[in-house]
Amino acid sequence: MNLKGSDEKHYIDKYLREDRMPHIWCPGCGLGSILHCFLSGLIKTGISMDKVVVVSGIGCTGRVAGYLKLDSFHTTHGRAIPFATGLKLANPKLKVVVFSGDGDLIAIGGNHLIHAARRNIDMTVICVNNFNYGMTGGQLGPTTPLTARTTTSPIGNYERPFNVPYLAAASGAVYVARWTSMHVRRLEQTITEGLLKRGFSFIEVISPCPTVYGRMNRQPTGLDQLRYYRENSVIRHGADPKEVDIDLNGKIVVGKFIDIERPTYSDLLDEVVQKAFEPELPKPDTSKKRATVAGSTPK
Amino acid sequence: MPRVGPLVGEFFMNGDTACAEGAISAGCRFFAGYPITPATEVAERMSARLPEIDGIFVQMEDELASMNAILGASWAGVKAMTATSGPGFSLMMENLGLGVMLETPCVLANIQRAGPSTGLPTLVGQGDMMQARWGSHGCYSIIALSPSSPQECYQLTIKAFNLSEKYRLPVLIMSDEIVGHMSEKVVIPPPEDIEIFSRRKPTAVPEEYLPFEPDADLVPPMANAGEGYRFHVTGLTHDERGYPVMTAEAQDRLVRRLVQKIEQNKTDIIDIEEDGIDNAEVVVCSYGISARVSQFAVERARDEGIKVGMLRLVTVWPFPEETIRQISQRVKAFVVPEINYGQIALEVERCAGGAADTILVPNMGGSAHRPETIIDAIRGAVR
Ligand code: SF4
Numbered sequence: 237m238n239l240k241g242s243d244e245k246h247y248i249d250k251y252l253r254e255d256r257m258p259h260i261w262c263p264g265c266g267l268g269s270i271l272h273c274f275l276s277g278l279i280k281t282g283i284s285m286d287k288v289v290v291v292s293g294i295g296c297t298g299r300v301a302g303y304l305k306l307d308s309f310h311t312t313h314g315r316a317i318p319f320a321t322g323l324k325l326a327n328p329k330l331k332v333v334v335f336s337g338d339g340d341l342i343a344i345g346g347n348h349l350i351h352a353a354r355r356n357i358d359m360t361v362i363c364v365n366n367f368n369y370g371m372t373g374g375q376l377g378p379t380t381p382l383t384a385r386t387t388t389s390p391i392g393n394y395e396r397p398f399n400v401p402y403l404a405a406a407s408g409a410v411y412v413a414r415w416t417s418m419h420v421r422r423l424e425q426t427i428t429e430g431l432l433k434r435g436f437s438f439i440e441v442i443s444p445c446p447t448v449y450g451r452m453n454r455q456p457t458g459l460d461q462l463r464y465y466r467e468n469s470v471i472r473h474g475a476d477p478k479e480v481d482i483d484l485n486g487k488i489v490v491g492k493f494i495d496i497e498r499p500t501y502s503d504l505l506d507e508v509v510q511k512a513f514e515p516e517l518p519k520p521d522t523s524k525k526r527a528t529v530a531g532s533t534p535k
Numbered sequence: 536m537p538r539v540g541p542l543v544g545e546f547f548m549n550g551d552t553a554c555a556e557g558a559i560s561a562g563c564r565f566f567a568g569y570p571i572t573p574a575t576e577v578a579e580r581m582s583a584r585l586p587e588i589d590g591i592f593v594q595m596e597d598e599l600a601s602m603n604a605i606l607g608a609s610w611a612g613v614k615a616m617t618a619t620s621g622p623g624f625s626l627m628m629e630n631l632g633l634g635v636m637l638e639t640p641c642v643l644a645n646i647q648r649a650g651p652s653t654g655l656p657t658l659v660g661q662g663d664m665m666q667a668r669w670g671s672h673g674c675y676s677i678i679a680l681s682p683s684s685p686q687e688c689y690q691l692t693i694k695a696f697n698l699s700e701k702y703r704l705p706v707l708i709m710s711d712e713i714v715g716h717m718s719e720k721v722v723i724p725p726p727e728d729i730e731i732f733s734r735r736k737p738t739a740v741p742e743e744y745l746p747f748e749p750d751a752d753l754v755p756p757m758a759n760a761g762e763g764y765r766f767h768v769t770g771l772t773h774d775e776r777g778y779p780v781m782t783a784e785a786q787d788r789l790v791r792r793l794v795q796k797i798e799q800n801k802t803d804i805i806d807i808e809e810d811g812i813d814n815a816e817v818v819v820c821s822y823g824i825s826a827r828v829s830q831f832a833v834e835r836a837r838d839e840g841i842k843v844g845m846l847r848l849v850t851v852w853p854f855p856e857e858t859i860r861q862i863s864q865r866v867k868a869f870v871v872p873e874i875n876y877g878q879i880a881l882e883v884e885r886c887a888g889g890a891a892d893t894i895l896v897p898n899m900g901g902s903a904h905r906p907e908t909i910i911d912a913i914r915g916a917v918r
Contacts (some may be wrong), residue, residue, distance in 0.1 A: 253767070256778060286763040291607075302767055302779060307760040309610065310769035310779075311603065312633050318567075318600035322607025322615065323760060325591045326565050330611065330761045351596040509586045517538045517588060 248275040251285065253305050260299060264450075264458020266417030266443030270364055271300055273420050274335065277427030288331045291320040293340035296371045296445075297364040300335045314345030317352045320359055328358075328502055331431065338365040338379040342398055346378070353407035353436045355501040360430045360437045365400060366445035374448025381484040385452040402477040404438040405494045411437035412477060412494035416465040417444065419490060426492065435500050442488055453484070538587040542723045550688040550715040551576035551618070554644055554708065555584060557692025558616050560729055563642070564590035565615035567604035569597055569623060572656045573712040574646040577618035598626035605641045606634050610768075612759035614696055614733075616642040620712075621650045624663055624670070631705055632671030635793060636770050638703040638747070638755065640734055642695045645707060646715040647823075649874070649900025659712040660900035661823055661874035665881075667707050668852050674790050676797035678804060679707040679852040681822040685719045691849070697732040698804060702796055703754050709851060711874070713824040713903055741765060747789075748775040753796035797853050805855050808847040811837070815844030817916040818862055819870045820883055822848040824903050829872050832909035843913050851879065859886035868916040872896035872909050892916070 252275075261267045278288065285306060292301035294313035301308035311319045316334045324332040334341075341349050341363045352359070368386050369375040375388040379400060383392040405412045411433040415423040423441060430437035444450055444461035455461045465488060473491040480489040499507075542556060555577050558566070566581040568574075578594070585592040591608070595601040598619055605615035619627060624645045634641060645667065649660030663670075667679045678698050680691045691708055699706040737744050737756040746766040749755045755775075758764035771779035772786045797804065810833070812818060821829040826847040833845045846862070848855065859882075863869070868891050871880040877895045884893035896912045898904050 253778075286765070287761050289760045302769060304767070305765050307765055308767045309607075309637075309760075310767070310771065311606075312630055312770055315599060315603040315630060315633075318595060318603035319607040321593070321595075321600070322565070322567060322604035322609075323611045324607075325593060325604075326608035326611035326613040326615065327759075327761055347596050348600055351600070505586070505591075513536050513538050513587050518540050 248272060248279070251275050251305050253303055256303055259303055261296060262447040264444060264446040265296070266366065266441070266445070266458070267296060267300070267364065269417045269420055270362075270423070270441050270443060271303065273423040274362065274427055277424040278431060280424070280428045281431045283331050283431065287329060288333065289320075289323055290333045290335055291316045291323070292334070293336040293345060295337040295340050295369065296366075297335065297337035298340060314340055314343070314348065316340065317345060317348040317361065321352055321357050324357055324359055325502070332359040333431070334359060334361045336363065337370075338363060338367070338400065339369045339377045342400060342403070343378040350403070350407040353404055353409045353438065356408055356410060356435045356498055358435055358500045358502065360433070360439070362427070363400060363438065363440045364443045365440055366443045366449055368445060368449040370445045370448055374445070374452060381482055381486075384484045386449065387452070397482070399477070399481045400440045401438070401480050401493050405477040408436065408498070409438040409494060410435035410496050410498050413492040414440040414442070414480065414490050416442040416469055416488060416490060418462045418465040419469070433495070435498060539584070540588060541726055543725045544723060546721050546723065547718055548685060548721050549576060549718045550682065550685040550710060551646060552580045553685040553689040553721045554618065554692045554710065555580035556721070556723060557689040558642065558696065559584055559588065560689070560723065560726070561614065561693040561696035562731055562733070563614045563616050563696060564588070565605065565608035565613045566591070566617065567593045567595050567601040567608070567615070568617045568619065569595055569601050571620045571623045573648055573715050574618040574620045574623070574644065576715065577644060577646070598623035599629060602627040602630040602634070602643070606630060606637065606639045609639050609641045610760050614640070614700070616644065618644040618646065620646050620648045621654060621660070621663060622652070624666065628666070628670040632673060632675070633770050634705040635671065635675045635677070637768050638757070639705065640699040640703055640757075641705045642692065642699055643705055643707050644692070645709055647709065647711040655901050657712070658901045659824060659874055659903060661711055661825060662878070662900060664709060664851060664873070664875065664878040667709055674794065676794045677707060677852050678702065678704065678797065678850070679709045680849060681709045681851050682714055683823055683826050683847065684714065685717060685721050688714065689721050689723065693729060693731075697730065700732050700734045701754070702800065702804070703734065703757060704797075707852070709823065711823045737764070745775040746777040747773060749792060749796070753792050753799060801853050804850060804853060806849040807855050807858060808849060810845040812844035812846060812862060814842055815866055816842040817868050817870060817913055818844040818846050818866050819872065819909065819913065820846040820848065820859070820879075821872050822851055822879065825872045825874055828904045828906055829909055832906040832913065835906065836910050836913045841913060841917055848879070854882045854886070856886045859883055860888070863887035863890040866891050868892035868894055870894045870896060870909065870912045870916055872898070872904050872912070874898045874900050874903065
């Protein structure tokens, strides 16, 4: 992707798989801007790109992993977080990022989300929330606002949605923020901060899906949705996550809601191991025919 | 507490514990699991052993998560396993498929209990044998080993890791409740006497590395995350670059290779034990705990003068088709005792192709066969 009229490349190009362009996302979709914010936010952290691993689930956002020229995994629906947990615990030197959608992370993967937050696994989760299942044609999701229309709520949604930041915070995330895809500078900063935060950081990004959700809810273009974000976003850092529900066409409270310290899974594991065991692992004594170990009786 | 490290010597331990020790000997340093009878002892042992050898034990929120966590750990370069039983095995099917598609080395032990559904949680079954072969959606090949004793739980777990690393796929240990819970002598050799195979690493520089370009054995060398290769892998149908390709041609190429990398290397993979087959009139073919009861029945039948052989399937998948085909030319019948209503018997029947009869000795689960039942079937077969 050369800049117009020049041979110069854009500074994020080397982290994109240009041979996979054009991407599959619709015109007006928010995913392109969010991907851009992610890469520029990531570059600003100074983290070695060889150590960054991006794991996605299934859905429109799930395709992010495939466009990144980084170690990246496109896994099964809802399972990005446990896959990422395995990567991180097995090699703590990796910087593990989960990049997926609201249906993937909050519905089918909801159980994994709350448990990874509870364990405080050191990873960053970027949850792109477009209020519906875009890839399958715009069905009702766990984040669809009450009364919103989707292809499986054609007469209006009558299911109460999750307040996503509240769910993440209540489950134990140490860093919780929300922006929309319109807040590119702030989102980029938050991504840098979230990536550098030790522990389970969670960033929700409200994003247009003009093709289905927007069209069914009187915001048929990406621009309409961005205009809605601009007119209705309220920046309230430190807001109580309990109070950041989103109603159809209502206010969107954005900002950094949670930034606390709590030992990670690995911190607590190391502490317990240090207390339980002597530091040195013995060399296996091969001259000894018989050994004893707890739970087995030597013969 | 002193750290124990890898064990060497003779021990009295149950099959589940031996499975955990086999994993440790094989170099497994990551276990993710969810409690389930009768596989819990594997997790319990790992939770005590892994922390002291700088490994990771993590109890996940369910079996879906457990299976995914071991896939992630394997891609981080650490040998990883999980253990479960029927209901958990069903949940693991989703990401067993991901493991097959991403060609991820790892080991999954199923200590079988009787189903369907919750069934008999504490009692034996062998009803997951076909699920092991076909349980995840789509078309693929798999490797499954079936231990008949705690000693074999130890050895086959090492073998399972070696095969998974060599052929890059999840390998199944299809144990059962009786083998898992019985305690016997287990000999653990010194580390230098244990053959260990680890995944082949790429020789290409990162810029030229194609994550799914196979070598002659159809297995692609594997880079781990964080090593600078910057690869992409996906559960979608993909090409050698790991990029999704949504065409029938790409699907044909990939799925054929996933199946053929096992089929083509069958002679290296398959392990069976034959006893007195050469002049047998009838051959009893079995696996796991049922093979042990069968062996006893075969010896009693021989006491009666019946010419009966014993074929024990140590490797159940890929199925030893050729062996069954050859034997079927020489014998009257196969007798197949298994703790289900006929699963491996179907395979035996298919491979015998009508050249010899296949007599199923079914058992719905809850206990092993009584030897008399098998002896009766042998008598019936020669009559
Ligand atoms: S369907 Fe919606 S979310 Fe998916 S690419 Fe199109 S606009 Fe974006």
